Amino acid sequence: MIDLRNIETFFWAAALGSLRAASEKLGTTQPAVSQRIASLEAALGVRLFERDARGVTLTAKGHELLTHAERMMQVRRDMMQAARDQTTMSGMLRIGVAETIVQTWLPKLIEEVHVAYPAIVLEIEVDSSHILQSHLMARQIDLAFLLGPVLEARVENLPLCTYPLAWVVKSSVDLGPGPVPLAEVATLPIITYASNSAPYRQVRDMLMRVGISTPRMYGSASLSMVVRMVLDGIGSAVITPVFLGKELESGELRLLDVEADPLPDLIFMASWIDGPDSYPARIIARMAQQVAARDRIARSQV
Incomplete structure (x- = not known):
């Protein structure tokens, strides 16, 4: 029987490129991560990773099975979210923001997130869109409001606002x-x-x-x-x-x-990497889209 915990470990080792990074992400030890992946490889009867001094890389079969692992994790995530009220979302969400957004409607978004999801802690990073994109792809932030779209694999983009230069x-x-x-x-x-x-x-x-x-x-x-x-x-x-x-x-x-x-024009997007832990980013991105739309209407009436 395949343990879903082992599938999650496989996904994060592949996404982060190392067993050490996966162990930090999952809050466990590197030997435990190695054991889980070995158990999964034994259960599937295939080799998922090639290992060398620089870390781990996916085998051809590992690449093929990664999409299935991600889909299984997303199904579990969706089931858990459907089973509880959305207001129970909690934890830290790291958001990277271009300064134009800081100077316009970001404070209103922060206020609305605090009211709707008081258990979520927002960590805000302000930088150029170029830097924010690199931090998003390195998974140093969970969600970015930046000049976009970000045309990378598995990145979801949601239009926010357009401003003239x-x-x-x-x-x-x-x-x-x-x-x-x-x-x-x-x-x-x-x-x-x-x-x-x-x-x-x-x-x-x-x-x-x-x-x-x-x-x-x-x-x-x-x-x-x-x-x-x-x-x-x-x-x-x-x-x-x-x-x-x-x-x-x-x-x-x-x-x-x-x-x-x-x-x-400057075209700003909300961008995040789609995956099993992207639900909070998706929800806050949609809230940001609504806040930006109301801000646009308010400015047009001035």
Whole structure:
């Protein structure tokens, strides 16, 4: 008879690539993990892993059986969730968040999660989408709100919100009457998202297409830093103005009409790795989608 605990151990050893990591995930010892996998291999009559000094790798048959193991674990998870009220969800959920979301509707989501699932503890990491994707794939976080989608195996993506990009400058900076040629804007540094982000690359390419071979660009994962630099008159910025209501209304900052290619929208997704322990991430992602939709409606009515 096949022990479901051994199947779970097989799954995590395959997903994490080592018996040590699987033992830490399951809260047991490495010898216990080895014994469970050996028992499963004996029950199935196949070899699931090749073992060497670097860790474990799946055999061809192991790859084939991994999908069945994942499906069995998901069925067990679904059965357990169906047997109890969803409000009993508990434990820690690690969420990685792009700062644009932090500056808009994340606090409302945290409030709603606390009310609906008081036994869930949220651990929040704020970073660039590039870093968040790498942390998600390394299973260092359970759920990511980032520029997406994440096109990797077993990753689920749920649309959250879309925000326009715009050129923003300190109101006292004189660039002449608009629309302003891009070459004129580039006489000052251009400040935008981190250098490994899609907006940074798109703005850089835009500048190079008009003959600016070495554009002066400052990239930062901190939007508060970007806004501070613009307020200090260091240069213009390419960011979403969705969280700049106060600065734009007070006249400290203004939107700049630039003669250039249209700026693309920022498309944010909730992304998580589908698997037997992904139920909380899926539920919170759906809550985030609803919170983002209400935030969009509220902003459109202002």
